[in-house]
Amino acid sequence: MQTDVACSRLRELILDGVYPPGARLTEMEAAATLEMSRTPVREALRMLAADGLVRPAGRGVVVVALEEADLNEAYQVRAALEALTAELAAARQREGRIAPADLRTLHDVATRTATATAEGRLADAVRLNRRFHRTIAELAGNTMALQALERIWDQIQVSTLHSLMPPSRPAHVSGQHDELLAVITDGRHEAAAAIARAHVLDTRSTAHKEEHR
Amino acid sequence: MQTDVACSRLRELILDGVYPPGARLTEMEAAATLEMSRTPVREALRMLAADGLVRPAGRGVVVVALEEADLNEAYQVRAALEALTAELAAARQREGRIAPADLRTLHDVATRTATATAEGRLADAVRLNRRFHRTIAELAGNTMALQALERIWDQIQVSTLHSLMPPSRPAHVSGQHDELLAVITDGRHEAAAAIARAHVLDTRSTAHKEEHR
């Protein structure tokens, strides 16, 4: 149905930065762009608003623009949730409830992320990095946590896309990914939680510092 | 605007169990009940769906009915998030960034929760209990976390409302609340995180056991 089409296309446009944070967006304009009537666009905008990607602002909606403080909050939530998913994934691994193929996939994604980062393919790196974290969340087998994380990731992505820059220490990031991968593979759930949390918070503070130079 | 009216009224009806989990709900019927046209109702239903309170199911929507497994997942997420909010609240308290009046409010809510529970006023107890946890989340000063928690709480409430029964050990619950209150008041953030997490998970396993007798 057209509503879903509108929703996913608008989401893409926003996540790709075509509509940057703070951009105003009227339903008529969006309807014209997507070549459909206002009704499905309207519903799509409401869904995106519920997902926190846009915010009603007087006339029409604006793409969310998280301030630094909001980003800090978002990262705290993300850290808490990713600590959970990493812990659960490790616990499932310990109980032998994770298929070796899935684990290999995760390993593969980690490798490709590191390669893309090292080669400076920034867009790919971002996408793969997110995929790495999402794969872990999927291995955790907790749908609620995955959904909550998708929302947070979306919001963070929108508000940081404009200031993308290569990580200062690429090896550092992939080192952390490898560590995480290792403890999950070993089923050490407590360590997984701690490392995941630290990794997320480290990402934030590094990006944050970069920002202010 | 009518959309928001529809949204909050429907949310209330669902959270109060008027539309129990699994209930089918057509937009025409809801429109008739709320005495407005289908359009705002339609949008309201989509918002509720985005919040995870209803789920599109063929024709119309059904109120979510979390299975036991889903509830376990929900409680894991809730525990992770409440550990975060408790930790943040305690940290803010330590830094003297929480107004004494707010802390007294929290104390007051805890007391009233205990009273309502002890006196068997079940509906009040549930409402106050949720308020207690929400107040802590508010003290944490993290909007994202609060929003994520509201969603989880809503979903849990819907699916557990039908099986409400007095806690087996009322003193046990209010004891945990008091502990949490104490460590937050003392600004011991690590302890706050641990106690909050344990309390949430304890709530789950107790309710879960009750369920199966």
Add this chain to the structure above:
DNA sequence: AGGTCGAGCTTTGCATGCAATGTATGCAAG
């Protein structure tokens, strides 16, 4: 020249109409 009030246009919110789709029911055949 600057501020304030007003008119017009843009845009939204809601209702309703129409077409399409999925479902249930009843009937007939095996």
Add this chain to the structure above:
DNA sequence: CTTGCATACATTGCATGCAAAGCTCGACCT
């Protein structure tokens, strides 16, 4: 008696129309 099919109906999805609410811009007054 059960199963399969066809028909009719309930219900949704989308478009469009209409009224109300804001903004913008301009003109007039101070």
